[in-house]
Amino acid sequence: MGKRTGHIHLSVSIQGAGYHPGSWRHPASGAGRLHTPDTLYSLAQTAEQGLFDLLIADHTFVGERLRASGQEPGLLLEPLTLLGGLASVTRRIGLGAAVSTTALEPFALARQLAALDHLSGGRTAWLPSTGDHGEPRRSHADNPDWTPEQRAERQQEFTDVAARLWESWEEGAVIADRERGLYIDSDKVHVIGHIGKYFKVRGPLSIPRPPQGHPVRFGLSAGADPEAELILSSPYSLGEAASQYAALKRNAARQGRFPNERKVLTSLSPILAGTVEEALHKAAELRELTDPYAGIALLSDRLGVDLTKYPQGGPPPPVPALTEAAQAAGLEGLSLRELSSRTLELTGTQVFIGTPEQLADWMEAWYSAYGSDGFHLLPALLPDGLDAVAREVVPLLQQRGLFRTAYTGTTLRDHLGLPDPSGGRRSTGGVQA
Template sequence: MGRNGQLKLGLFLVQAGFHEGAWRDPSVPVNGGVDIDHFAQLAALAERAAFHFLFLADSPSVLERDHKHIARVSRNDGFEPITLLSALSSRTREIGLVATATTTYNQPYHLARTFASLDHLSNGRAGWNIVTSGLRYEAPNFGDKELPEHDKRYERAREFVDIVKGLWDTWEDDAFIRDKQSGIFVDTTKLHLPNHRGDYFSVRGPLNIARPPQGYPVLVQAGASEAGIKFAAEVGEVVFTAAPSLEGGKRQYATLKEKARTLGRADDQILIMPGIIPIVGKTRLEASEKLQRLHSNIHIDVAIGLAERMLGFVVDLRSINFDSFVPEALPQTNSTQSTQKLLLDMAARLQLTWRQLIHSLSDSKGQLLVVGTPDEIANIMVNTFDERAADGFNILPAMVPNGLKDFIDLVIPELRRRGQFRAEYSGQTLRENLGLKRPLNRVSVAGAGHPPQTTRDPIGFVKN
């Protein structure tokens, strides 16, 4: 029996597409990563289709280990996400704008101000994808030799987010009265200093911008390790997951909802959105041929480098027999532990050789890859929703713009025919469109404040 409600859809915005071979396709702009008009075109396509939000991933480093891999990927020439989404805020009107920013190599005041600014620029459409850095090459860019230990990164993130919320709550919603007659710009009885002193940070405040239109920008998370799931259940309002199997997706969905429930959170206030790579054809053969063309663009150096990174750089794949089976365990990584576990579990479940795993990762990166007709892709999406493995999906077009156009032109009409996806926006802010509540100011005092009275001194200057 189907669930009530409709799917939430986000667009994972990548300059060439999610597939590693996408940038070599003739239809893909070769300089898309630094072309605002390219991103504006993709944003316009998604907004016309009523997607809930655009999502930009990020890492403040080059991801690849060696020059052979760096030479053959397109991702290292692209905009910083908040900068790009700030520009797109003036070229869009309704679609949400979700940017990734790490708590490991930023400061709370900086991000509180930046995301509040994006929320004001967009009239309440901002979201923050909260990550803890999990890529080893980020550390040397910030004066460290190695990443902090995995669970310590989450401890810092928890304190970081709490401070940011406190900074967003610096001013009550109606603090800025901007009264020219009285000369009072802001009612300081509605000002609250965080004065935070913790294990990782000391932050006085106040924030020098009004409270965001949404109260807080929508908080997004993607943790899947034990520490990550706990953190996501505590703070995430949208949670991105990697769920290449339905059963695994159902387990993760149930775990996240239950953990959130024990913290007093309602099920509809934490939305779980796995990634899906839809490769669409009018026939299954046409869709398969599209994937094969993309795969033929991947060099072996890219495939091996990608697999080594996703496994946490704990194995040298050039020294192994590709036709041997992937072992059940590898040395633990201090990088993204949940990704390593996901891939090892997948390899064990499907009894994959190293060659098969490397091939699979080069196409899907551990996400759900669906190759087929619009009806087949819609069936999988609706079934995943009905089986309570998803509240919606983060759409990862294999290449853009054509892969996105295929999904919009072929799959979305099928979802709408089934009553599973909306035809227009239902609210003004990202929170309203996602059905998320606007958070109250945590420290506001009861009752209305009274602005100070003013008088004039004998030489004409205003004084209190």
């Protein structure tokens, strides 16, 4: 391959005071102001000033075990409501959230996301998830607890129904013809007539087709959601990243899709300062501020295994998921207490400690080697981590011709170079047995 052209894509998730388990105790964090409008609006506006593609309101990181102990603030605001607020104080940046296909219903969610897409001018993204994420559960008299297989099956039906609902209005269905007294061309609005295992939905949706056709769908790995258009990847090394990236592009071609119709962003948590020594000191501060129980509880949630019952000192417990993660991250030999402050590395996020110039070099190297199409920031500390990238790293990337100097489109699909998956059309479809 020759020298890579194009621009790096950037997105960011906001979660509490940051993604390091010791973040909220750091004096530079926004702890105590996490749920105030000014704090949340400022984060979104900073990301937009930095010309980021997407901001994700993340409320999935903190598990029930940690919330119950009161040792981590989390982001407790309902994400779609928050996105509505953020849409009112931004103009270009995309806005996304994970939503539960287990706790919610497809008609209601499709309507919410369509409304957000209209209110934001086509900037909405969603991650369909089988988790509950603290959402209020509806009463399932016949199936109070589904198996993972049933949740996955329900999610597939859920996303299919949502897509058909968005497509139940054709492009140009709203005509507002004053002369004839017709507001809607009824021939362009369709009943979907869905009857499935989990849902019965007649449709059409009670709101016109979203500006993007479909809100952008993102996922945490290509394998977890083969229909995701934006993939937030967590490889442990550049070699692994490049291999996964090449495989994904090949698979897209086999499926009859253009390779650039799916974008991959590498998860990155930068800890930056004016000198390497200062950055190392900041990283050490965050590790020292980590409550071991809180870190272990977070790690338990991320690895899907309860590690809180094991002693914190001495060798780590012989838990396969933890052993594999420690080996992949190059953190073998550390005690469970020491691993408690390394949750990001243990789950594949690239933790970079250094100066803005060094991070720009690192990002250029990964991008040039086709490790990804860009980077998804999980700031160790908020607002500090986002500020440093938006105000110091982005200008360096712009000077190198690696990042946009202005938004050239209005929708999230414009920013990412993604087509409308419906092509602006729809098929009426029939009854699904």
